[in-house]
Amino acid sequence: MTETLLTVSNLKKYFPIRKGVLRRTVGYVKAVDDVNFTVHKGETLGIVGESGCGKSTTGRSILRLIEPTSGDVLFQDKNLTKLSKSSLRHLRQKMQIVFQDPYASLNPRYKVGKILERPMQIHGLYTPAERSKRVRTLLERCGLDPSAANKYPHEFSGGQRQRIGIARALTLNPSLIVLDEPVSALDVSVQSQIINLLEDLQQEFGLTYLFIAHDLSVVRHISDRIAVMYLGQMAELAESLELFDNPLHPYTQALLSAIPVPDPEVKRERILLRGDLPSPANPPSGCPFHTRCKDAMDVCKAKKPVWKEVKPGHHVACHLYS
Amino acid sequence: MNNVALEPSLSPGAGSVTQTKRKFELLKFVKRYPSVVIGGLIVLVMVIIALFAPVIAHYDPLKPMPDGLTQLGAPRPPSHEYILGTDTQGRDVFSRVLFGARVSLEVGFFAGLISLFIGALLGVISGYFGGWVDMVIMRITDMVLAFPFLLFVVALVAALSPSVHNVFIAIGVFGWAQMARIIRSQVLSVKELEYVQAAKSLGASAWNIIFVEVLPNVVTPVIIYLALAIGQNIMLEAALSFLGFGVQPPNPSWGNMIQEGMGYYQLAPWLIYAPGISLLVATIGFNLLGDGLRDWLDPKVGK
Amino acid sequence: MASYIIRRLIGAVVVLFGISIITFIIAYAAPGDPARLIVGAKAPQSVVDAVRHNLGLDQPLPIQYIHYVGRLLQGNLGFSYHNNLPVTELLGQRLGNTVQLALGGWIVELILGIPLGIFGALYHRRIADYILSFLSLVGISMPVFVFGMWLIQNVAHGLGILPLGGAGGISHLILPSITLGVTGMAFYQRLMKSSMVEVMGQDYIRTARAFGVPPRRVITHHAMRNGLLPAVTYAGMDIAQLFGGVVLTETVFNYPGIGQLAWQSIENLDFPVIMATVLLAAVFVVVANFVVDIVYSVIDPRISLS
Numbered sequence: 016m017t018e019t020l021l022t023v024s025n026l027k028k029y030f031p032i033r034k035g036v037l038r039r040t041v042g043y044v045k046a047v048d049d050v051n052f053t054v055h056k057g058e059t060l061g062i063v064g065e066s067g068c069g070k071s072t073t074g075r076s077i078l079r080l081i082e083p084t085s086g087d088v089l090f091q092d093k094n095l096t097k098l099s100k101s102s103l104r105h106l107r108q109k110m111q112i113v114f115q116d117p118y119a120s121l122n123p124r125y126k127v128g129k130i131l132e133r134p135m136q137i138h139g140l141y142t143p144a145e146r147s148k149r150v151r152t153l154l155e156r157c158g159l160d161p162s163a164a165n166k167y168p169h170e171f172s173g174g175q176r177q178r179i180g181i182a183r184a185l186t187l188n189p190s191l192i193v194l195d196e197p198v199s200a201l202d203v204s205v206q207s208q209i210i211n212l213l214e215d216l217q218q219e220f221g222l223t224y225l226f227i228a229h230d231l232s233v234v235r236h237i238s239d240r241i242a243v244m245y246l247g248q249m250a251e252l253a254e255s256l257e258l259f260d261n262p263l264h265p266y267t268q269a270l271l272s273a274i275p276v277p278d279p280e281v282k283r284e285r286i287l288l289r290g291d292l293p294s295p296a297n298p299p300s301g302c303p304f305h306t307r308c309k310d311a312m313d314v315c316k317a318k319k320p321v322w323k324e325v326k327p328g329h330h331v332a333c334h335l336y337s
Numbered sequence: 338m339n340n341v342a343l344e345p346s347l348s349p350g351a352g353s354v355t356q357t358k359r360k361f362e363l364l365k366f367v368k369r370y371p372s373v374v375i376g377g378l379i380v381l382v383m384v385i386i387a388l389f390a391p392v393i394a395h396y397d398p399l400k401p402m403p404d405g406l407t408q409l410g411a412p413r414p415p416s417h418e419y420i421l422g423t424d425t426q427g428r429d430v431f432s433r434v435l436f437g438a439r440v441s442l443e444v445g446f447f448a449g450l451i452s453l454f455i456g457a458l459l460g461v462i463s464g465y466f467g468g469w470v471d472m473v474i475m476r477i478t479d480m481v482l483a484f485p486f487l488l489f490v491v492a493l494v495a496a497l498s499p500s501v502h503n504v505f506i507a508i509g510v511f512g513w514a515q516m517a518r519i520i521r522s523q524v525l526s527v528k529e530l531e532y533v534q535a536a537k538s539l540g541a542s543a544w545n546i547i548f549v550e551v552l553p554n555v556v557t558p559v560i561i562y563l564a565l566a567i568g569q570n571i572m573l574e575a576a577l578s579f580l581g582f583g584v585q586p587p588n589p590s591w592g593n594m595i596q597e598g599m600g601y602y603q604l605a606p607w608l609i610y611a612p613g614i615s616l617l618v619a620t621i622g623f624n625l626l627g628d629g630l631r632d633w634l635d636p637k638v639g640k
Numbered sequence: 641m642a643s644y645i646i647r648r649l650i651g652a653v654v655v656l657f658g659i660s661i662i663t664f665i666i667a668y669a670a671p672g673d674p675a676r677l678i679v680g681a682k683a684p685q686s687v688v689d690a691v692r693h694n695l696g697l698d699q700p701l702p703i704q705y706i707h708y709v710g711r712l713l714q715g716n717l718g719f720s721y722h723n724n725l726p727v728t729e730l731l732g733q734r735l736g737n738t739v740q741l742a743l744g745g746w747i748v749e750l751i752l753g754i755p756l757g758i759f760g761a762l763y764h765r766r767i768a769d770y771i772l773s774f775l776s777l778v779g780i781s782m783p784v785f786v787f788g789m790w791l792i793q794n795v796a797h798g799l800g801i802l803p804l805g806g807a808g809g810i811s812h813l814i815l816p817s818i819t820l821g822v823t824g825m826a827f828y829q830r831l832m833k834s835s836m837v838e839v840m841g842q843d844y845i846r847t848a849r850a851f852g853v854p855p856r857r858v859i860t861h862h863a864m865r866n867g868l869l870p871a872v873t874y875a876g877m878d879i880a881q882l883f884g885g886v887v888l889t890e891t892v893f894n895y896p897g898i899g900q901l902a903w904q905s906i907e908n909l910d911f912p913v914i915m916a917t918v919l920l921a922a923v924f925v926v927v928a929n930f931v932v933d934i935v936y937s938v939i940d941p942r943i944s945l946s
């Protein structure tokens with residue numbers, strides 16, 4: 016479990032805000048601002064944070080679906096940010112993504128079979144007969160009838176479409192899959208089915224997941240480790256159990272207190288988040304969380320807390336622990 | 338699209354029921370989108386006329402008939418022999434109108450294709466790649482839209498020397514801007530969709546994505562616009578020929594027929610009415626078809 | 641706001657530059673040697689060469705273009721050898737006529753298009769609406785010169801009440817303006833109708849109705865004001881359309897304006913005049929669009945200027 020598959024260092028993605036006659040850049044939305052973490056081979060790393068905190072941007076910058084502003088992404092010892100377009104296209108076989116919206120992520124004009132064969136065609140893998148056989152096997156493996164290959168996406172429900180999206184990600188035998196809120200758009204009952212499927216597939220194919228969610232309860236069971244993001248920055252990262260039992264960052268504590276507790280014996284005080292989420296175009300000085308933090312101190316306004324490992328495997332960025 | 342609604346039921350042994358049902362659906366379609374049907378019929382008739390002009394016409398459109406003029410040398414009015422009368426040189430107007438349909442369609446269609454090709458290429462590049470490429474292309478498009486279109490086309494045809502080919506080249510070369518805009522906006526909306534991102538993450542190249550994922554979604558507005566553009570082009574060709582820069586006599590075009598008949602509007606009004614009404618009906622046909630297709634295929638534009 | 645105006649201004653200048661380049665290239669590519677045209681077919685080659693040199697036609701293309709633009713900026717549009725007059729003078733004689741005609745046509749477009757559009761919106765999806773829509777389709781599809789000829793034959797000649805053509809006073813403007821207006825009004829009608837239908841479906845109009853504001857007032861006060869906006873925007877683009885119509889209308893009615901001049905000069909391959917008329921038309925279009933954009937952004941606060 017300790018072999019590293021992916022190392023993200025100092026990743027930044029700034030979206031320019033343009034104004035004026037010459038469309039000059041007057042500022043930036045710092046969607047991802049200096050993020051560092053590693054993902055071990057075969058594990059599931061959960062990334063959690065409120066809407067707009069930069070989770071999708073992180074996921075997509077890692078895969079270079081959008082070009083990161085700066086930073087390095089080491090995947091299987093190759094620096095993705097420095098790779099040429101063609102070698103990157105080749106390497107894409109090994110890293111895939113599943114999107115949040117099962118309706119928008121499948122082209123409505125093609126039959127499912129064609130959608131699933133396309134990745135193999137692009138990379139010139141297998142013969143046509145092998146491809147269609149593989150499509151059927153994968154559909155079946157993802158809990159769908161092989162005849163689904165002859166239907167169009169609109170003939171399926173959201174959960175079924177998400178299974179198709181997962182099957183598509185598997186066609187190229189990837190080692191890493193970024194799951195960008197794969198269950199957020201689904202009914203709760205369907206959510207757990209999809210999560211179970213993902214867990215089975217991980218076992219079977221030895222996959223590594225980067226599982227993005229906006230809700231801690233979703234990633235709780237599937238994740239080995241969990242990272243908490245706030246306004247484009249990392250707040251805390253620890254093993255799941257550790258994070259739930261011993262949250263260090265005040266933001267994590269607030270998020271945890273919002274999760275309903277199944278055991279009525281355990282009383283937990285709900286920590287309400289004060290104020291609104293600040294705009295990532297104009298983030299607060301110092302610690303980005305200080306405008307809403309119950310423990311904020313003077314230093315929090317002035318200085319940005321450093322990201323450091325306070326216990327083995329437990330990282331946090333907060334002045335309370337420096 | 339709506340062909341789902343037009344599909345007959347699948348229950349076996351219900352042949353006659355399916356048939357009546359199909360008839361019923363067709364009727365419903367005719368009632369709902371009459372412009373598609375009427376416009377489509379007009380266009381169809383025009384295409385047939387253009388294709389079979391030599392078969393339908395009884396006379397040579399270029400040759401003066403031996404009895405084509407009255408004793409006084411005037412054109413003959415419509416009669417049993419010459420359905421639409423004869424012109425000032427004693428040629429059969431009906432035959433000339435039929436062959437004029439050929440020229441109109443040829444110019445309308447090929448000019449439309451040229452515009453489509455240029456517009457699609459620029460619109461796709463502009464929309465998909467964005468950035469400064471987009472900015473440059475869009476400024477050029479604005480510029481072309483600000484051109485006094487007719488004058489430019491006339492000037493270009495005059496410079497190239499008038500002929501059918503040069504007419505459709507000139508119309509096509511200046512007519513792509515609207516097409517480029519439509520396609521660009523379509524590409525812009527498609528490109529952000531997750532399935533395009535998915536294709537990218539699967540390692541597809543930019544042009545592969547454009548051809549496989551983006552372009553199929555552009556087909557509908559292109560068809561709608563092409564129908565409208567052909568109607569416009571037919572009108573332009575007529576205007577050019579009317580001004581003397583299009584099809585050159587003695588070859589017939591509706592525009593130059595009207596021009597030739599202009600001096601005789603009292604004596605022989607059919608010289609103007611025959612090509613004029615043909616032109617009007619043809620343009621109405623293409624406009625109806627285009628508007629109707631928009632109502633039918635493009636749900637975004639409300640009715 | 642200032643930055644928006646400056647950006648639009650720069651855009652307008654760039655467009656005009658592009659148009660000047662294209663007209664220049666077209667003129668250059670045209671068959672025939674302008675020097676030969678000036679001195680006549682019989683003049684010896686040495687004379688032709690001298691004229692070419694005098695006109696600067698023996699210099700490289702980019703230099704010629706720069707000289708051309710330089711002259712343009714000084715207000716010198718060249719010399720029409722065909723008419724033996726400076727181009728500015730030729731244009732000056734006719735500009736007034738064309739402006740009158742274009743204005744006349746525009747007024748007819750508005751007088752017909754806007755009320756018919758409102759009517760169509762009020763009777764939306766009723767028989768009157770369908771009839772109006774069909775009429776507007778006929779209007780859009782009607783070639784300018786066919787309709788013009790029809791008017792000449794049936795009104796000017798048939799009824800014998802208005803002049804057959806030429807210029808001079810209001811009576812000469814009526815038929816050409818109607819020709820332009822009828823063939824161009826459909827755009828306003830459609831625009832007015834669709835925006836009125838949209839506005840009338842909106843909540844505040846419904847609210848106004850529910851509060852008992854009489855229907856006529858709802859229409860005049862609320863729906864029309866908002867429906868007019870798109871019609872105003874269209875006016876800018878319409879100038880280009882109108883100018884195409886003007887060339888044909890002036891030809892049919894033998895009306896001495898810029899359009900007729902453009903046509904004649906193209907027929908005579910009188911390129912200084914062709915280039916000048918095309919440029920003039922383009923200036924009209926660009927300026928009109930610019931003004932409309934600014935006016936529009938002032939009327940409608942919803943348009944963000946950045």
Ligand SMILES: Nc1ncnc2c1ncn2[C@@H]1O[C@H](COP(=O)(O)OP(=O)(O)OP(=O)(O)O)[C@@H](O)[C@H]1O
Nearest residue numbers: 030044046065066067068069070071072073229295
């Ligand atoms: N293409 C873009 N241009 C400008 N800003 C963008 C762009 N994409 C994202 N942003 C901004 O970057 C920030 C982070 O967006 P991101 O989509 O990564 O958030 P997220 O955490 O995935 O949110 P959600 O839970 O809603 O998916 C947001 O403020 C967003 O507005």
Ligand code: SF4
Nearest residue numbers: 302305308315333334
């Ligand atoms: S650094 Fe300060 S403001 Fe930020 S989370 Fe820690 S205590 Fe709160």
Ligand SMILES: [Mg+2]
Nearest residue numbers: 070071072195
């Ligand atoms: Mg997201």
